[in-house]
Amino acid sequence: MEGSDAIIITAAVFLSISLAAVSLRCYVRLGIVKAFGHDDALMVAATIFNIGFATCGIVGAVYGMGKTPVYLAHHQEDLRRGLLIPRGKCWWLGQVLYVFTCTIARLSIATTLLRLTIHRTHSYILYGVVTFSTAVGIVFLFFTIFQCHPVTYYWNHYPETGHCLGINILLGIVYMYSGMAATCDIILGSLPILIIWRLQMDRRTKCAVSGILGIAGIASAAVIVRIPFLHHAKDPDFLYATTQISIWSNVEANLGITAGSLVTVRPFLRVFATHNSCVQ
Template structure:
């Protein structure tokens, strides 16, 4: 029976996995059926969620077999130790790949709406550093022991592993680069939309939505104090916080990167419910003055139940009116 730290790992991982999966599903629906602009950033995010699911499976299996438990717990379950260590090793590989691919997807999303060359260069530089350092951490994680399987067979086989301080140093380097990348991607949208012709309230909401990537950066920073636990003798117990925050970082990064793309879906749902409420309550829709002036024959009120003598010369569906009121926002959601 799973208990203690292991249970906490499973609960937190399941919660954030559900959030990220829902966010990616909404993203795909929005891009495929609403804006009809499924791009490379969406394909990259699908790759990220697939890698993330593999990472979470490793976490579930590892926690079930002993991640989060002290060494004494394995005395009665010696076979569990190999599975727990292997799950940790494999999970870290999927974690690195998930984060690198997810951050790349977010950068590609911003590149779709970037019009200033300087902003594009910043995104390219941040993404390049993220990929390079991520691959460095990736290969160090795989080949930290010789032979490779000595990592999870260290109790029964002969071999050697890198000095834990070396791996911790690489982990610190990756953490710093990942945090800088997240905050760069999170703050850059403020400068990207600063000079756009739109209401301040709309600018603020777009900056917040596009800057959700900083949420993952916060999880990276929170994980820093626990990195020295890599060299603790009670390895699987001492690193349970690293396991939790790694899952939080990966899943929130995916969720934040996907939530920034579903604004057209939210607007469509809001418009649909708004129109339905109007029709249920009054059966009429007053055309805005600037819309009425654009149609020949003046304005007025259209009522589907009124007599012809009271009907306006211009009849415009309400959902068409709302689309005309927001001509530029659709492009921002693509």
């Protein structure tokens, strides 16, 4: 399978899953419990950014991202368009949307947990995650947007004159962000077990809710898996070498949104079970 096909399939499949989860969340919060909160609004915002992020990945893959050097050598038009679009505006915009998506989704999950926690220590930890994640996201976003001066020099080297930060500096920033993001995701994936276990729920419900929230921890695995591929960003065959970076970034963003949304569907399952009992 071509790298471009893998990018398109991954982005489309995981986006569909996250959209279904968010749609179900909105139905539950608006139609059943009628209590649409700040965490719901944040997750909807993250989803909107995620749609743009996935679109950038799919468009980029169509125009050359993920294509092998051999393919591009025999398709010069795709190479020209590929370097112009995915490594240019689409690639740049995708990075920006990725930061917004993951940071806002992380804030939504933390806000949801803040509504559930009853211990001050857990609240302090979550406020720390919110502050830390927001600060790191802003720093990474700043360097992503302004890595070149002028900004348009990133995708329009000619005839403009300008300069960009060295690739090693940018990679250092990306490594820092990935480490911080993984740490926050691990906390958000493990803390729910401590929080849920102290609530007044039956054991089966506690296991189900903890498991769903724990999916957020899998997002940290996606960040960690992506780290060894980050150095490929300075590869001469940029379009093909960054395939895994694009794939795992999509997995990370969508898993976070999916996990944060599924935890709110318990009322729907209760209504569904009640309806089935009445039918029988």
